[in-house]
Amino acid sequence: MRIDIITVQPGLLEGPFSHSIMKRAQTKGLLEVHTHNLRDYSTLKHKQVDDYQFGGGAGMVMMLEPVVNAIETLQAKVQYDEVIYLTPDGETLNQQMANQLSLKGNLLMLCGHYKGIDERIRTHFVTKEISIGDYVLSGGELAAAVLVDAIGRLIPGVLNDETSALLDSFQDNLLAPPVYTRPEEFRGWKVPDVLMSGDHKKIDNWRHDQALERTKARRPDLL
Numbered sequence: 001m002r003i004d005i006i007t008v009q010p011g012l013l014e015g016p017f018s019h020s021i022m023k024r025a026q027t028k029g030l031l032e033v034h035t036h037n038l039r040d041y042s043t044l045k046h047k048q049v050d051d052y053q054f055g056g057g058a059g060m061v062m063m064l065e066p067v068v069n070a071i072e073t074l075q076a077k078v079q080y081d082e083v084i085y086l087t088p089d090g091e092t093l094n095q096q097m098a099n100q101l102s103l104k105g106n107l108l109m110l111c112g113h114y115k116g117i118d119e120r121i122r123t124h125f126v127t128k129e130i131s132i133g134d135y136v137l138s139g140g141e142l143a144a145a146v147l148v149d150a151i152g153r154l155i156p157g158v159l160n161d162e163t164s165a166l167l168d169s170f171q172d173n174l175l176a177p178p179v180y181t182r183p184e185e186f187r188g189w190k191v192p193d194v195l196m197s198g199d200h201k202k203i204d205n206w207r208h209d210q211a212l213e214r215t216k217a218r219r220p221d222l223l
């Protein structure tokens with residue numbers, strides 16, 4: 001999968017993909033992430049990318065021309081399955097969306113800043129608008145990083161044990177059951193006996209019951 005990200009803050013996206021699973025996905029050639037500085041696509045003096053909003057009001061708006069220039073330059077080289085705008089008024093990201101997006105070949109992501117982007121970009125170029133939750137970030141970059149991570153780890157071959165992504169919380173609309181590792185006892189706090197029993201049928205049943213209990217208690221809306 002190839003993901004291109006258009007941003008006014010490329011520095012914010014240097015860290016998240018250089019570590020751990022996202023780094024491994026790229027090293028294995030399963031994921032390519034390219035960031036593009038929007039200012040490089042501005043033809044204006046001082047590489048301007050934002051301007052005052054028509055009708056007045058506080059806050060700048062990301063201008064049409066640099067964004068269109070960036071999108072069309074990239075589209076001339078790559079056929080994108082989706083052009084995604086990260087915005088708090090988009091559809092809220094969930095596991096099902098991440099699953100669907102992980103099956104795509106090429107994604108273009110656009111990070112908003114200031115008061116947002118000129119509405120005409122949303123109307124004419126953006127195919128999907130995604131929010132990572134009901135709160136407002138300073139820009140779309142951290143949201144894009146979250147989205148790339150959620151998608152990237154689902155690409156077949158990225159995780160060592162492919163089944164482990166399938167057992168994540170939310171994959172079957174259940175939260176994940178509790179997990180334990182050594183030591184078997186610490187300060188008198190013991191690991192549940194069933195996990196030490198070696199009876200895999202019993203362990204599977206226990207995990208499912210725990211997942212159900214946890215979901216009922218914490219996220220009944222998922223059931």
Ligand code: ADE
Binds near residue numbers: 132
């Ligand atoms: N940009 C600012 N806040 C955001 C959010 N919650 N989700 C996606 N993009 C954003």
